[in-house]
Amino acid sequence: MSVYKHDYRAYTGRVTPLWWRVLVLARYGLSEIWSSKITIGLFILSMLPSIVFLILIYLANNPLARALIMRGNQQPLPMNAEFFLVVLEIQCWAALVINAWIAPRLITFDLADNAMPILLSHPISRFGYVLGKFAALFGSLSLVTWVPCLLLFAYQAYVSPQGWLGTNAQIASGLFIGSLLWIGWMTFLGLALSSWVKWRVVATGIIIAAVFVPAGVGGIVTGILRTRWGFLLNVPVSMTQLWARLLGKREFMGPNLSLPSGAIVTMLVLVSLACVAILNARIRAREVVRG
């Protein structure tokens, strides 16, 4: 089927393995994400806190520079779990904003013009489709969560006195696991809610609302019923508790209000499973052409 002949010819060349198609979806997903200038702007903004933290780590480990820049303030900057909890929190909330913007881009374009029947008529299953989109979103969110967090930790370990790394190794694992839990949960949430609506702006709003509206409801439940379990709906509070424990920081809420880690993880898993069920139902409903 050469261009000058305009004639059809069958394809007889090599065919990629089935698992490769998931990577094709992920690659096109990443390409879609990064084709937006707003996405690039958001990623640049999300890197700014990391640069500030990088400078703080430099200052904390360089008394001369600290004396020059922070004149009159000779208090050392503690590089501990508390510092890295702030790093993790800021990066994770930046990831939420980015997720709310890019998750709809991955799904709603496929839904808006009814592309599912064509996409899924190829040798790719619903699971493969979701996995491809998940990989693209998870990979992008990694760039603003555990990757910068661990890079900052690595820099701190490099410039700090010997022994710091050994005594603070839990922080690294906490940063990594805490980030994975958060972006995994957010990815499912973002994809599921994006599959529910055709309009990207609406999907973005719904993703943000899905985190903060239940938090308000949880606060009301906690206030009225005087029970700590209302905080389970309050993702910002429950995640902060979980991150603090993973990093080895002492509890910031009283024992009457703090939630067991198992309950928080169970809540994350249950919401993720519900999101998978929503995704499956929505894609299944759209995989065939409805007259």
Place this chain on the structure above:
Amino acid sequence: MGVIDLDRLEVRLGGRVVLDGLTGELRGNAIGLLGPNGAGKSTLINTLLGFHEPSRGTARVFGLDAVRDRARIRQSIGYMPENDSFIGNMNGVRFVRYMAELAGLPAREALERAHEALFYVGLGEVRYRKISTYSLGMKQLIKLAQALAHGPRLLILDEPTNGLDPVARQRMIQTIKEIRKEGSIRLLISSHLLRDIDETCDEVLILKDGRIAALCNIEEERRSHRNFIELETFGAADAFAEKMRELGCECACFPGGRVKLIMPDKIEARDLYATAAKQGVQIRRIHQRRDSLEDIFLRAMDNNRDSEWKRGELVSL
């Protein structure tokens, strides 16, 4: 081995039987899938693609089971859905390349074939435009291009001329004919437009209420009905038709005294006039012609028999 083998295929959707015991072997190079709305055409296509699981029986494409070998079947199929189905914010070449890569082509080959497929269907000049800016005809063609790009063995076209103006329709039909002529691709064309099927297909499967109403080779069917006569009569056309049936003709009566009949070789034209005279029927016009797909379709639609269809068998008039 047929292109598509159906064995007592039953598909239920929402508890309702949509395809009811379809049995048949489709062997043609270009198979037409005909039937009124709701007959089960799209459900059959979706079942072949593995979107619906049969509640009973099996469907096979090139000998592969539609459920177990779903991925392999999809690998060898190019599917052009009926409705709009594309990614509007992609340009043409990127969309077709994406689909070709999903079908298993390596990235470089997919890009090359995407360009070629777009030129082949006549979208070469607009391949860098966003699909959302395409006209309706262009959108139909981009669906065809993506279905062709990976070089499928079977091309499934669901209402390919839907919404096209006469010129665009003719171009689409011409493209389909060229694909058929090339010979490396089998075609399954679903349509409710008899003319499209008539122009492009050599075999037809007619569905009615989820059952096979007819399955026949169009050319063979035409050859076997050379003695097809259309009459315009005045008088008791029903009684005349009944008498002709007794003589061994297949007859169908239509409003306005129109009678269509197929005369066996032993019956001659004089028998026709003699019978008409006995019944007091005037024959005002007689027209001998080839059986059209419309006639095959109408006879199939008239058929109320529950018996299973055998290849080549036509419904009695």
